[in-house]
Amino acid sequence: MKIAVVGATGLVGGVMLQVLEERGFANHEILAAASPRSVGKQIDFAGRKLTVMSVEDAIAQKPQYAIFSAGAGTSRQYAPQFAATGCTVVDNSSCWRMHDDVPLVVPEINMSAVRPEHRIIANPNCSTIQMVLAISRLHWQYRIRRIVVATYQSITGTGIKAVRQLEAEEAYASSHQVASAQLRQSMEQSMGEAYQPAYPNQIYRNLFPHGGDFLPDGYTTEEQKLVDETRKILADPTIGVSATVVRVPVVGGHSEAVNLEFYNEYELAEARQLIADTPGVIVYDDPGRNHYPTPIMAHHRDEVFVGRIRRDNTQPCSLNLWVVADNLRKGAATNAIQILEQLTMKQ
Numbered sequence: 001m002k003i004a005v006v007g008a009t010g011l012v013g014g015v016m017l018q019v020l021e022e023r024g025f026a027n028h029e030i031l032a033a034a035s036p037r038s039v040g041k042q043i044d045f046a047g048r049k050l051t052v053m054s055v056e057d058a059i060a061q062k063p064q065y066a067i068f069s070a071g072a073g074t075s076r077q078y079a080p081q082f083a084a085t086g087c088t089v090v091d092n093s094s095c096w097r098m099h100d101d102v103p104l105v106v107p108e109i110n111m112s113a114v115r116p117e118h119r120i121i122a123n124p125n126c127s128t129i130q131m132v133l134a135i136s137r138l139h140w141q142y143r144i145r146r147i148v149v150a151t152y153q154s155i156t157g158t159g160i161k162a163v164r165q166l167e168a169e170e171a172y173a174s175s176h177q178v179a180s181a182q183l184r185q186s187m188e189q190s191m192g193e194a195y196q197p198a199y200p201n202q203i204y205r206n207l208f209p210h211g212g213d214f215l216p217d218g219y220t221t222e223e224q225k226l227v228d229e230t231r232k233i234l235a236d237p238t239i240g241v242s243a244t245v246v247r248v249p250v251v252g253g254h255s256e257a258v259n260l261e262f263y264n265e266y267e268l269a270e271a272r273q274l275i276a277d278t279p280g281v282i283v284y285d286d287p288g289r290n291h292y293p294t295p296i297m298a299h300h301r302d303e304v305f306v307g308r309i310r311r312d313n314t315q316p317c318s319l320n321l322w323v324v325a326d327n328l329r330k331g332a333a334t335n336a337i338q339i340l341e342q343l344t345m346k347q
């Protein structure tokens with residue numbers, strides 16, 4: 001089998017290659033594609049070297065499957081071109097997620113949305129994947145009326161440029177006597193054009209309630225994804241979702257404080273069991289021993305971790321959770337490759 005990885009030189013692309021190797025795809029022919037800047041570069045895969053090719057060359061080789069993580073613009077341009085050759089595309093960008101004829105899939109929830117004629121399958125946003133997986137069985141049992149979520153998102157979700165920003169800020173802070181509050185200004189003055197941050201704010205010893213672009217209603221595009229994608233994956237357009245996305249100086253994974261209101265009463269022990277019984281979810285919740293999930297614990301893991309499961313005492317039928325996962329793995333690469341596994345099994 002021939003599988004193209006578009007965006008193979010990126011952060012998610014690198015993890016995709018790793019997960020392909022771990023999950024038994026090492027002996028398949030892997031076509032590593034990226035932008036013209038990277039063509040000819042060598043990258044490691046399963047003990048061998050892959051030479052990066054252009055996306056056009058990858059299309060010409062007619063792979064059976066293509067997994068994309070190269071931004072929405074690249075997916076918009078090239079996913080239909082792969083599909084036109086009969087290839088099935090699993091796309092990690094936001095480009096196709098809300099199209100009516102494109103399934104948006106978390107395999108443990110709604111693989112059944114994929115039909116044989118689908119040539120593009122969308123992988124949800126990282127924050128959405130971990131949240132919906134943690135709450136899916138609760139929705140099926142008690143029906144969710146409303147979700148209020150605040151995320152604490154790793155900088156790796158923004159790509160290599162964001163990781164470089166944090167590393168540059170850390171290095172500058174350790175080699176210069178400068179207060180945190182003056183760091184950005186000092187870097188701009190001393191580095192000039194060489195200082196090219198990914199964010200409009202300093203991320204070192206800081207955080208900001210801003211992911212993506214602001215919309216006219218005051219929410220951001222990252223917050224809107226949590227609204228739209230949750231409704232589509234859980235197949236319930238009536239679920240209310242109120243989201244605040246926060247970027248934090250963390251690399252291991254995304255964390256989420258989730259408040260749920262159900263239509264129906266629930267038993268806490270049963271709710272906890274429903275979460276624990278969800279494939280791919282681990283309940284780690286023993287506050288007496290300081291056991292609750294953290295991004296360091298979730299880093300390099302494929303599971304979604306849930307803790308701090310407790311009743312919201314301020315109103316009936318309401319529950320609070322803390323949900324953590326590695327955004328590059330279950331939030332991106334692992335979920336995409338689980339979709340690929342299911343597709344190849346169906347053949």
Ligand code: A2P
Binds near residue numbers: 006012037074
């Ligand atoms: P390249 O490394 O050649 O720029 P990240 O999100 O970590 O920054 O990674 C983005 C990925 O998407 C990289 O592999 C990048 O390749 C790839 N990419 C960006 N723009 C394009 C494009 N126009 N065509 C193909 N791949 C692209």
